[in-house]
Amino acid sequence: MLKLRKSIIEGIRNVAQIEELHGFIQNAIELEHATIPVYLTGLFSIKHGTNIDARNIVLSVVVEEMLHMSIASNLLNAVGGKPAINQPNFVPTFPGPLPMDVGEDRNLVATLAPLTKKQIHDVFMAIEEPEHPLAIPVKLFSSPEQAALLDNDSSTNSEMLSNSTQEFSTIGQFYHEIFLKLEALNKEQNIFTGDPKKQLVNTQWFPQDELFAITNIEQAKRAIDIIVDQGEGTSISPVDAQNKPAHYYRFGEILYGKRLVVDKSAKEGWAYAGEPVELDASNILNLKQNAKATDYPEGSVARRYADQTNFTYSSLLNALHETFNGNPANIDAAMGLMYELRLQVQKMVTINLGPNEQGIDEVAAPPFQFVTVNV
Amino acid sequence: MSYLNNVHMVFSGRFQSDVSTVNNEVTHFDNETFEPRFQEYGNENGWWNPCGSGAFRLIDCRVTQVGYANGATTSDKKEDPVIGMLIGGSNEQTSAKMVDLDPQMQLVSEIWGLTMRLTDGKTPHFFEGKFLPAPFRDISFTRIENSAGDIGASAIYQSVLEDLTWVDTDSSPFLQELKALSEKVGKLSVRMMVYGYNMTHSDPEFTLGQVSGVIGPALENEPDTFISGRRFAPANGNVIAQSINFFNAKVNTYYPSVKAMKGDVGGQEDNASELPSHSLNVDFSNALPLINSQGVFANLGQLQLVVLTQDFGEETMVLSPKFFVPVGDPIAYLQHDWLKQTGGLVSIPISEGLLPTLNSGPLALLRVSPTPEGIAPLIPQEGASASLPNNTILIRETQEGxxxxxxxxxxxxxxxxxxxxxxxxxxxxxxxxxxxxxxxxxxxxxxxxxxxxxxxxxxxxxxxxxxxxxxxxxxxxxxxxxxxxxxxxxxxxxxxxxxxxxxxxxxxxxxxxxxxxxxxxxFDTFEVPDSPTWADVKDFMTQYGNLYPVMSRMLVDLSDYDSVVKFRALLELAFTLPQRDPNFMPVTRDLSAGKRQTIIKWLTEKDANGNYVLARGPKNVPAPEKAATETCNSCEIDDDLPTVDSVTAQTKTTAQQSHSLKGQNLTSDSSTPVGSKTVAHARFINSKKAQKGK
Structure with a gap:
């Protein structure tokens, strides 16, 4: 489980006015967003029409992160806050820590890198790891490499458990503390004073039972539960209420190369023993890692695409900012920008940069930097 | 008044026009004869940018100069903080689009969905407005005489910015003048002269070109998309021997108080004791030939604007000074970076005394010096020496103005x-x-x-x-x-x-x-069925799937039922947007209302349980299994692609293919002077390339 400094939890506990809680919910929005460039980079590294299962798994998680970002924004609006999405510091620096230094406890470095088992294990699953990961057996290893990774994994787990000190708390706890504070403040007086018109409720893009208006404490609880359950599952099951594996276990399917299925013979009742989930490394593009626009020579086609994707990505954040600041219908403009960004990146990753320092050919990759002008 | 007056802002930078080219060929619209190779790069296939997205973008366009009502200009940021700021497209919407009218009319391509804004990167916009879609005008295919680039064309986009919003004009004297003039009408006039477009697939600048822009006030009772003023016109309706194109001028009137400046419509002087002043403003940006895509003008010798006192025609030589009145100084077009700095605009103060002459005789552009060395004689005619005589009319105003x-x-x-x-x-x-x-x-x-x-x-x-x-x-x-x-x-x-x-x-x-x-x-009449099925929409959706591989091979294949169903929500959104929205589908804006209603009806029909019907067809027969979409090679950015196959191929590519600065069709219209110029030009470029061993 990624953890954050206990001081943040204490900060939430010390909140006396709802306004003081706004910053913490803003942090939640930033955290949910921060994972998106990481996962998208993995997704874009998959060659067109290949690794379909792996692609669908990563895509499904990205979409849920977008949902979580929207839920957190609805929550902030519900209690009279103003989501700030169009800021340079809204976007993490890659490689680097996640917002609130989440994962500092285990030196997590979020990176923009191609989809490899190592990236899934070291970054994707590290980001999504539940507080107490279920020890789900992997049946029928297809390679010793996978077995080795699992071994590492268990060692990490045990190390983690022992590392569970007073200094750090979990993301689940973070959300839980936010909820407790909302509940406490709401008992004193109604804190759901935000304009309901600011709530994003758009059944075109998300099901109504996942993205709904938050106008009272019950809805706030339901909303927070969705974020936590979809991300981490529950302490007793790897699947969420819709029977979908939580993100951590979904990524596990790619890592272990098997679908997660019910297995009564396993202690936890589940095993990675279903249909194969292939990750064919020969169909993964070697995207330049943690690229910045300035890493590409001025005047090169890669630089133009880097600058353009940065501008489109930033326009998308601007559009989302407007969406969550009084104009929910603007989500449609944001959707248009998402697809424009996707098409640009699909072309960008065909730019061969030649061999890197290790002598391996690299292709261009989007930097995900916030810019204000198209230059 | 328009952009062509003393109060104006010049910006210079680049544009991108990422047009798709499968639809450049009308026969590609025929689903029956469409072949997969038509989606591939290459002559006689999908041409030079089959995977184009249609995007039109303004890139790194910087304000280089502003002009005030009194005729003063500055390029100094200390005098006016807007110098160095950017004119850009929207930073919260998808890119604007470049749209042909039809494969059989590719010479009135319009910009749709463009929002323009002035920004310093901190304030998102000092002003912002929506560009009224307008086609390019006055295209010249022989603009860049000695270019090593693929395209020597230039053209003008002139339109207005509507739905204006202003934020904080306090710090800029220029913005205050501009806003004061624009408040009543609520529009700004904008000109973009586009040139130096790059069609070489393997070049980093591919699909990019240069833009020379101007923004000024728009007044009532003026056309939105051209200058209602004085027009210089090649006598043959095309282009003169030395590639001078159509261009425009306008006499403007200013009243003593800047704030009271009413332009030339319905103006009332605030202070009757002071007389209004006048200027002749001329736009040379699209007029004179260039020697490269950096906007450097060819040396045509010393050029002087004059009013003719008798009706002499283009190509008149040794014109006696008694037949013309000079207006202003010789044109400074050979100054360093003149186009980028000034936008090719000239402002000449006009005295009350000169005004009646100016308002009653044709303007002309005179070459007043001998032909500079190395420049071909203007008109090789009998008895003319290599060095042309003084005072030659290069181009003049239209008949009787x-x-x-x-x-x-x-x-x-x-x-x-x-x-x-x-x-x-x-x-x-x-x-x-x-x-x-x-x-x-x-x-x-x-x-x-x-x-x-x-x-x-x-x-x-x-x-x-x-x-x-x-x-x-x-x-x-x-x-x-x-x-x-x-x-x-x-x-x-x-x-x-x-x-x-x-x-x-x-x-x-x-x-x-x-x-x-x-x-x-x-459009043809298309009856909207009561309960449309895939069978009703398949044909025209397949046409889009064929023509736009950027969509069909990278996102949603509009010819494929399953793919369309998968993206149902996105398609419903795109097909129901207002036509001026940059996300509007189809980008090409060539779908009739009947067909649009049919597809929307099909996409949105729900059954009793609230589920989308998405009916397949009368028999509801499942479509045959389609092979997975293949990687779109034509969408790949590959510097190994051959650029030119042969002189003929290159000629055809340049001549037949369309983008913002389209070539004329060779085969169907080869008799037109424009087309033949294009061919000659393309041959020239190609021979240059051959020399370089490309």
Missing amino acids: VLVRSDNVVHRLNPATQSQATFYASQYGIPTSLDIEITLQPRSQGTSGGPRAPFINHPASAIQFTKSLSIPATGNAVFTFEVTDPKNPRGYIDGQLFFLSYTPVGYADYAQYQYDFIASLV
């Missing part, structure tokens, strides 16, 4: 509808009454497809209009025409094109830009 143009060039019309075009008429820049004749152009085959192309401009019965229009003394009149179902005369492609020409009555020598016309795409 007459100008008549329509503000509304492009029309996309559903059957049984009316449309309107506003005509403006003036003489020596002053509104005038004028009769014009309007005629339907003869049957022809348009700008692509060669001899296989369907005929356009028929049946004539599908467009009804009066053949003459009297413009009253106010200088403008609305022309209304009606269209009916053309009944699918082109077969595999919807609707029909109708081009209406217009000419002023009584001016036999009136020189007119070839595409000053009214171009209408009239």
